[in-house]
Amino acid sequence: MPLPEPTTDQSRQRADLDEFGYCIIAEALTQQEAAALCERISAQASAERAQALDFHYPAEAEGDDVNQWVYQLINKGEEFQQLALNAAARELATYLLGADHLLSSLDAHITYPGNKTMPLHADQWWMPQPAMPGTPHGRQGDLTRTSGPYGEPTSAAVPISPPLAANMMWMASDFTEANGATRMVPGSHLSGCLPDPSRQDYPAVAIEAPAGSVLVWEGRTWHAAGLNTADHPRFGIVTYYCAPIMRGLANLTYGMRSEVRDAMSPELLKLCGFTPWNSYGMTDDPNAAVIRPG
Numbered sequence: 001m002p003l004p005e006p007t008t009d010q011s012r013q014r015a016d017l018d019e020f021g022y023c024i025i026a027e028a029l030t031q032q033e034a035a036a037l038c039e040r041i042s043a044q045a046s047a048e049r050a051q052a053l054d055f056h057y058p059a060e061a062e063g064d065d066v067n068q069w070v071y072q073l074i075n076k077g078e079e080f081q082q083l084a085l086n087a088a089a090r091e092l093a094t095y096l097l098g099a100d101h102l103l104s105s106l107d108a109h110i111t112y113p114g115n116k117t118m119p120l121h122a123d124q125w126w127m128p129q130p131a132m133p134g135t136p137h138g139r140q141g142d143l144t145r146t147s148g149p150y151g152e153p154t155s156a157a158v159p160i161s162p163p164l165a166a167n168m169m170w171m172a173s174d175f176t177e178a179n180g181a182t183r184m185v186p187g188s189h190l191s192g193c194l195p196d197p198s199r200q201d202y203p204a205v206a207i208e209a210p211a212g213s214v215l216v217w218e219g220r221t222w223h224a225a226g227l228n229t230a231d232h233p234r235f236g237i238v239t240y241y242c243a244p245i246m247r248g249l250a251n252l253t254y255g256m257r258s259e260v261r262d263a264m265s266p267e268l269l270k271l272c273g274f275t276p277w278n279s280y281g282m283t284d285d286p287n288a289a290v291i292r293p294g
């Protein structure tokens with residue numbers, strides 16, 4: 001099958017996720033909307049740099065002080081919240097994770113010229129491996145980003161774990177191979193293993209698409225930001241979702257400004273984890289529509 005191309009056809013998007021572990025939603029944003037997001041992220045990133053509040057994610061290439069993450073966008077504008085709630089994105093999160101899923105984080109990632117190569121990784125590196133009955137099982141609490149197991153990005157011949165996370169990269173600017181477009185290893189979601197960070201020879205492809213597209217991948221798919229050899233930054237906003245029993249990447253409930261929380265719709269409160277899921281996440285009332293603080 002040819003590799004995924006940007007498409008508005010939902011059945012094609014689902015088939016691409018099944019086959020390759022990623023798909024690309026075409027024209028999710030207008031050019032004007034994408035340009036406005038780009039401008040807003042750029043201004044926020046500059047302000048955070050000016051105040052020495054700029055961040056670098058632990059999974060970033062070692063010593064990369066160029067790429068910038070702008071975290072906790074839930075607090076930084078309603079336009080970002082709308083991305084997390086977007087119907088096409090939620091459809092695919094539902095397809096991968098089920099109707100009840102949570103927002104795990106809402107951040108922007110800017111690749112700047114002069115960055116370093118980010119190692120390939122799978123977002124659900126923390127998933128224990130299935131084990132034959134009677135053989136030793138992994139301990140989830142002992143896993144680290146480098147626990148492996150490492151292997152080839154080809155389909156496993158044994159049962160593997162399902163996706164428990166879904167990641168979406170909103171392209172606020174055009175993504176090109178030159179400016180550091182996200183790289184994907186097609187089919188790696190079916191391997192049941194992780195990429196060896198010391199290897200550079202995996203068959204990764206740069207996902208090039210115009211601003212306004214969304215690259216969607218699931219938690220098992222091997223991927224990384226690309227090297228930016230262009231003369232301009234690449235702006236992406238990441239809406240990351242997880243299964244409702246998981247701990248989110250960002251602590252949205254605690255890190256959220258109270259005035260932001262008070263202005264939220266019931267749908268967004270639920271997505272951010274303020275509604276217990278089968279009692280999990282409750283404060284006092286397991287069936288509360290919105291948990292009570294304090």
Ligand SMILES: O=C(O)CCC(=O)C(=O)O
Pocket residue numbers: 109123167169180181182183223224225226236238
């Ligand atoms: O910025 C990118 O292209 C990739 C980001 C990434 O690897 C992630 O969010 O897990």
